[in-house]
Amino acid sequence: MKSIWTIFKREFVSYFTHPIAYAVIVVFLFLSLILTFTLGSFLEARDASLTYSFFLYLPLVLMVLVPAVGMKLWTDEQRNGTIELLGTFPISTRSVIFGKFFAAAAVWLIALALTFPIWITVNWLGDPDNLTILSGYIGAFLVSCTFLAITLLVSAFTRDQVICLVISAALCIVLVLGTFEPFVQSYSKALWDWLVAAITAIGVWDHYLSLARGLFRLQDFVWFGTIIVACLFGTSAVLSAKRS
Amino acid sequence: MIEVENLTKQFGTKTAVDNLSFKVSPGEVLGFLGPNGAGKSTTMRMVTGFIPPTSGDARLCGISIVDNPTEAKKKVGYLPESAPLYNDMTVVGFLRFCADIRGLSGTAKKDAVDRAIDTCFLGSVATQAIDTLSKGYRHRTCLAQSLLHDPEILILDEPTDGLDPNQKYEIRQLIKRLGQTKTVLFSTHILEEVEAACSRAVIVDRGVIVADGTPSQLLAQSGTGSLYDLFRKLTTRDTAA
Known part of the structure; x- marks a missing residue:
């Protein structure tokens, strides 16, 4: 436990001694709010909820920016x-993996928390369901953690940051766009229903949106948890395979 | 005490280390000699627990690195070949991080970091970022890391590589001094280092020990009184393949 904390501290401080965390956080805030006011039609909708204005488009930003933090x-x-x-060092590989993962996750916790002005705005202009908003934030954080775990696994394979960024962003993009509504509509006509249902169950969208709507379903937590745990164990396996 | 028993490492069909056995006792400085690619670094990586051996074992103070790696690693300070460091940290920040990992805290941690900085002459650069350091300072920072927990065993992979003559001299003196109380295994391909710092030396070639003895025994074995001749006679040249 103590070694996880030691690794966490080092990695977390390292994010903020480099420009990387600042750059990613600033770009994230900028893009997520732009999407909210354009695609999300935040003002025109006159709806004091963040589900379809703010949260709906977050995965589009996260699928590219999260790998940039984990690469x-x-x-x-x-x-x-x-x-x-x-x-x-007399510490296990597993505690190093957890330390690194938590440090990167903490950067995303901060990035998401810094979107608080939009939360203040809806509370000021209307009367939103704050528990639904909290549930949306939990969903967004779980999406970030899932993408981070994927990036962590890819980064174990290579010593090249650019390759890691490209491959892990590609994986995240497939997970997101594969079940993005306009895409689903175009391929659902050509494919069997059961296959469309299977793809929807594997993609990010279904699981994330149920949380963004304030719905706590067991299958969504199982989906996020399975990918995260599988990727973290995979990372450990790849690292020990590379050493032998 | 380091006991290496029938250590073997194969990478695919290539045998990098072939059934190697040797022992280093406390108070002894063993020089590990050999041409590039002889298996020196691979042996050290196995002994320190970084890579698992294909077969065989190494015992550090009696603890097997294969069966009980976490306990065995606590006994060792290790300087890897390229002296790797976290470039975004300061020297003192890096040493504090390593001390944390070694389980030191409070005044014990502060004392250990201060002592390592003194021993390796890092006082003038302690608060500097590591990526601004010259090669000599980088090497000594990584060496300082290996001394933090006052280990019984020191394993140093080419500790004088790339240093200037003054720095080489300092490091050899340091190794000699540390060797009085600790078990030291260090690799080099600089032959003068054997006479300057070692109490015993082994020469490895293609993963096998080809000579083992005190510097004077090796000199006698050479026939000409020159370690250089012995080295040329016993090891394979990579041009001869």
Whole structure:
């Protein structure tokens, strides 16, 4: 436990000694609010809820920006050789993986928390259901964690940050766009119903939107949890396979 | 005490380390010699628990690195070949991080960091960012990391590589001094280092030990009184393949 905390501290501080966390957070706030006011028609809808104005479009931003935060996690260790220090310290690989994952997740917690002006705005202009909004934030954070876990797994394979960014963003984009409403409409005519249902169950959208609507369904938490845990264990397996 | 027993490492069909066995006792400084690619770094990586051996075992203070890696790793300070460091940290920040990982806290941690900074002459750069350091300072920062927890065993992979003559001298003196109380295993391909710092040396070639003895025994074995000749005679040249 203590070693997870030590790794967490180092990684978290490192995010803020580099420009990377600031850049990603600023771009994230900018893009997420732009989408809210354009595609989300936040003002025109005259609706004091954030589900279809703000939360609906977040995965489109997260699918690209989350890998940018996670891409250095193992690539840097492998490129600089510091993985050899970590591998000879009396701590388990698993605690290093958790420490790194939590540090990157904390950056996203901060990024999401900094969208608070939009929450203040809807409360000021109307009377929204704040529990639904909280549930939406939980959903957005779980999406971020899922994308981070995927990026962490990809970063274990390579020492090149650009390759890690491209591959993990591609995976996240497939998970998001594969079940994005306009895309589903176009391919659902050509495919069997059961296949469309299966794709919907695998993609991000269905699970995220139920949370954004304030719905706590077990299957959604199982979906997020399974991907995160599988990717973290996969990372550990890849790292030990590479060493032998 | 380091006991290496029948250590073997295969990468695919290539045998990097072939059934290697040797022992290093406390108070002994063992020089690990050999041409590039002889299996020195691979051996050290196995002994420190970074990569698992294909077969065989290494015991550090009697604890097996294969069966009980976490306990065995606590006994060792290790300087990897390229002296890897986190470039975004300061020297003192990096050492504090390593001390945390080694389970040190409070005054014990502060004392350990201060001592390591003194021992490795890092006082003047302690608050500097690591990516602004020269090669000599980088090397010494990584060496300082290996001394933090006052380990019984020190394993140093080419500790003087890339240093200037003054720095080489300092490091050799340091190794000699540390070797009085600790078990030291260090690799090099600089032959003068054997006489300057080692109490014993082994020469490895293609994963096998080809000579083992004190510097004077090795000199006698060479026939000409030159370690250089012995090294040339016993090891394979990569041009001869």
